[in-house]
Amino acid sequence: MRVTYFGQACTLIEAAGRKILTDPWLTEGAYFGSWFHTHLLEDAGVTPWAFPKDIDYIFISHEHQDHLDAASLWRLPRDIPILICKFATPKFRNYLEALGRKTCELSSGEAVELGDGFRVTIFATAEYTNDSAILVEGEGFTVFNETDCKLGYADLQELGKRQIDIGFYMFSGANWYPMMYNYSEPQMTGLVRHRRRALLRSLVQRVKLTRPRIAVPAAGPCTVLDPDRLWLNSPERGIFIDPEEAVTALQSAGLGSEPAYLAATDVWDSRSGIERRAPAAFRAPRQEYIRDAALRMEPRVTAMRAAEPPAACDLPGRLVTYFDALVEALTPAVRHRINAKLALAVTGPCGGSWTVDFLAPASPYTREGIAADWTYKIEVEDKLIYPFLTGRELFFEDILLSLRVRFARRPDEYNEPLYHFLYEPDPGKLHNWYATH
Amino acid sequence: MPHIEILLENLPSGAPVRIEHAAAAVVVFRTGESVSAFEDSCPHAHWRLSEGEVTAGVLECPGHGWEFNILTGHCLSVPAYRLKPYHVTVSNGVVRIDCDEASSVVCDMTICGKAG
Numbered sequence: 001m002r003v004t005y006f007g008q009a010c011t012l013i014e015a016a017g018r019k020i021l022t023d024p025w026l027t028e029g030a031y032f033g034s035w036f037h038t039h040l041l042e043d044a045g046v047t048p049w050a051f052p053k054d055i056d057y058i059f060i061s062h063e064h065q066d067h068l069d070a071a072s073l074w075r076l077p078r079d080i081p082i083l084i085c086k087f088a089t090p091k092f093r094n095y096l097e098a099l100g101r102k103t104c105e106l107s108s109g110e111a112v113e114l115g116d117g118f119r120v121t122i123f124a125t126a127e128y129t130n131d132s133a134i135l136v137e138g139e140g141f142t143v144f145n146e147t148d149c150k151l152g153y154a155d156l157q158e159l160g161k162r163q164i165d166i167g168f169y170m171f172s173g174a175n176w177y178p179m180m181y182n183y184s185e186p187q188m189t190g191l192v193r194h195r196r197r198a199l200l201r202s203l204v205q206r207v208k209l210t211r212p213r214i215a216v217p218a219a220g221p222c223t224v225l226d227p228d229r230l231w232l233n234s235p236e237r238g239i240f241i242d243p244e245e246a247v248t249a250l251q252s253a254g255l256g257s258e259p260a261y262l263a264a265t266d267v268w269d270s271r272s273g274i275e276r277r278a279p280a281a282f283r284a285p286r287q288e289y290i291r292d293a294a295l296r297m298e299p300r301v302t303a304m305r306a307a308e309p310p311a312a313c314d315l316p317g318r319l320v321t322y323f324d325a326l327v328e329a330l331t332p333a334v335r336h337r338i339n340a341k342l343a344l345a346v347t348g349p350c351g352g353s354w355t356v357d358f359l360a361p362a363s364p365y366t367r368e369g370i371a372a373d374w375t376y377k378i379e380v381e382d383k384l385i386y387p388f389l390t391g392r393e394l395f396f397e398d399i400l401l402s403l404r405v406r407f408a409r410r411p412d413e414y415n416e417p418l419y420h421f422l423y424e425p426d427p428g429k430l431h432n433w434y435a436t437h
Numbered sequence: 438m439p440h441i442e443i444l445l446e447n448l449p450s451g452a453p454v455r456i457e458h459a460a461a462a463v464v465v466f467r468t469g470e471s472v473s474a475f476e477d478s479c480p481h482a483h484w485r486l487s488e489g490e491v492t493a494g495v496l497e498c499p500g501h502g503w504e505f506n507i508l509t510g511h512c513l514s515v516p517a518y519r520l521k522p523y524h525v526t527v528s529n530g531v532v533r534i535d536c537d538e539a540s541s542v543v544c545d546m547t548i549c550g551k552a553g
Binding site for chain 2: 126127150151152153154195198199201202205206337413414416417437
């Protein structure tokens with residue numbers, strides 16, 4: 001078996017004469033030009049157009065752009081079947097099929113034999129989200145790729161019995177909390193420190209439970225190369241952890257697994273072990289690499305921003321219609337669980353201010369102005385939110401992950417039902433979830 | 438009612454203890470002379486809370502870092518959640534945890550003084 005790592009959750013796994021590619025994110029600047037790889041793939045000569053095309057299967061864990069990248073898929077042959085987890089709603093499958101891809105949905109935990117002992121098993125997350133991980137077996141070896149997926153304890157225990165040879169793990173924060181909230185500087189540094197520590201502890205526990213022979217910190221972080229937001233890469237102010245820091249945490253835990261830092265294009269081969277193929281720069285001190293990459297990428301980041309289409313001035317009407325329809329479709333039980341007044345401060349020439357009141361007795365739920373008793377506030381540029389209001393973009397969380405949005409909340413508590421609504425406001429799915437949670 | 442009995446002196450202060458029961462598993466916390474007990478399962482992804490760390494009365498789930506007040510079971514990370522509590526009494530140095538479900542106790546007898 002041979003596994004080539006291409007950053008984040010992208011691995012090319014070869015065994016028994018077959019190849020499966022996981023989560024191909026081969027471009028840069030996901031989420032409105034904000035997310036770049038830990039090391040720029042093109043520095044290692046990896047680009048979508050130059051990427052090998054002789055692949056038998058693609059696995060995509062979930063819809064986040066650093067896992068499902070339409071531009072990367074576009075360069076891969078259309079007849080390669082895409083294996084996905086069967087989720088509660090068809091949204092993810094429909095999106096892939098709208099891109100012209102053939103999908104094959106597998107039930108969580110169901111092992112599928114693809115010939116000559118090459119088997120894959122997909123595991124679904126324990127969370128509301130549509131996320132999944134994959135186990136691949138072939139030639140007597142086993143590789144596990146957790147992607148970003150938060151698996152349940154029982155699945156991880158089961159994986160611990162599968163004699164994993166090499167496991168790729170999420171090890172870093174991959175969202176906007178707490179950095180994009182309106183905390184004071186001392187609060188922020190305290191929260192960041194706390195979050196980073198919890199993330200590394202979680203990594204250690206998941207490796208301990210799944211017991212791979214080799215553990216590789218893989219998915220999770222991004223590098224932000226926008227000159228105005230380089231501070232997000234700082235260990236004091238951001239939750240995007242350096243993979244070598246994760247290796248150190250695993251080493252300190254003294255587990256039976258061997259922690260390994262793999263950079264993009266490094267290879268693990270079941271016969272020869274780890275082959276270091278990544279450029280030497282990928283092993284330079286990370287902050288130095290980021291400074292250099294930011295300088296080189298600045299013109300491209302600027303060009304990406306300049307190419308963003310503006311919002312149209314029918315935004316106000318569209319926004320009210322969009323949120324009102326979504327809230328109206330919810331069951332009263334779900335509206336009460338959300339129990340929020342969501343303030344939307346939309347900046348830019350077509351912007352304005354609105355509040356979505358989930359407990360309003362009837363439509364309109366969305367009214368102009370910021371209510372004095374708002375509980376959650378999102379400040380976003382008009383051109384970022386507009387494509388979601390028109391239906392051109394489907395996954396609203398992409399805005400939040402762009403790290404170009406500011407948030408505030410009162411009280412300072414995580415409103416998980418509101419997050420679920422923003423993530424996937426499917427009324428049936430929300431109702432069923434909250435009937436049991 | 439089925440219950441678990443433990444000698445208070447056998448419960449370490451500040452560290453969670455897991456006691457396995459035929460129908461459920463219980464995580465027990467001792468803070469001085471106070472004892473609390475909950476289902477040993479995080480409502481997020483069902484990790485064993487007994488493998489977490491307690492700091493200043495707050496348990497951090499080892500799985501994904503959700504935090505809980507060890508006296509009340511309230512989740513501090515996602516306030517809508519609360520751990521399933523078990524009724525606890527302490528008398529004459531013996532801790533009694535009433536179990537909801539009619540099943541026999543199979544706890545580790547090196548920890549449990551008596552199982553009923």
